[in-house]
Amino acid sequence: MYTIHAIDAGTLETVRRTRLDASGNAPEPYVATGGEPLRCCLRDATEGERLLLFGYEPKLPPSPYREIGAVFAHASACSGPAAPGYPADWAHKPQVLRAYDARGWIHPSTRVHDGTDPEASLAAILAHPEVVRVDSRNIAYGCFMFTVTR
Structure with missing residues (x-):
């Protein structure tokens, strides 16, 4: 989870x-x-x-x-995400899933998901007990998209 x-x-x-x-x-x-x-x-x-x-x-x-x-x-405050879980608008977009350990260092489980099953990719990364967070990043520009924690 x-x-x-x-x-x-x-x-x-x-x-x-x-x-x-x-x-x-x-x-x-x-x-x-x-x-x-x-x-x-x-x-x-x-x-x-x-x-x-x-x-x-x-x-x-x-x-x-x-x-x-x-x-x-x-530009003004909004209500935030409409629903919990993987963002629907981005579920089919390839993303870099950058894993971090508790020191804030990139973990080797970092991977690119191809947009077919981002939740399975996240589960595989989070299966590593050293991983404390995963940042999703835009594959073309490298920009931060969102953070995933256990």
């Missing part, structure tokens, strides 16, 4: 309120053309939605594997 996590509401509220991202840059306002992956509610945007594009650093312990990447989220 596992839990899928969007970017937490507190982090999103801080970015919206301070107008600063993880690098200290101002988030870029953006009007969706449709299909942008929203890390606040774990779905694809629809045309015309008001978004922010900003640098996000997934929360890892201090390690060489910490990094900042661009993500989209709603």
Whole structure:
């Protein structure tokens, strides 16, 4: 059993309120053309939605594997993911499933799933007792999508 996590509401509220991202840059306002992956509610945007594009650093312990990447989220607070479980809009998209151990180091069980059965890929990674989290990442751009924990 596992839990899928969007970017937490507190982090999103801080970015919206301070107008600063993880690098200290101002988030870029953006009007969706449709299909942008929203890390606040774990779905694809629809045309015309008001978004922010900003640098996000997934929360890892201090390690060489910490990094900042661009993500989209709603410009205003939203209700978050509509349902628990693997995000429906992304279930058939190939993704990198990057596994981490408790030190925040990448675990060798990291893999690419081809979009046919992401839940089986997650189960195989989480079968390794050293793995404490898995971050799904966009296969083309490497951007953070969501986190999975036991």
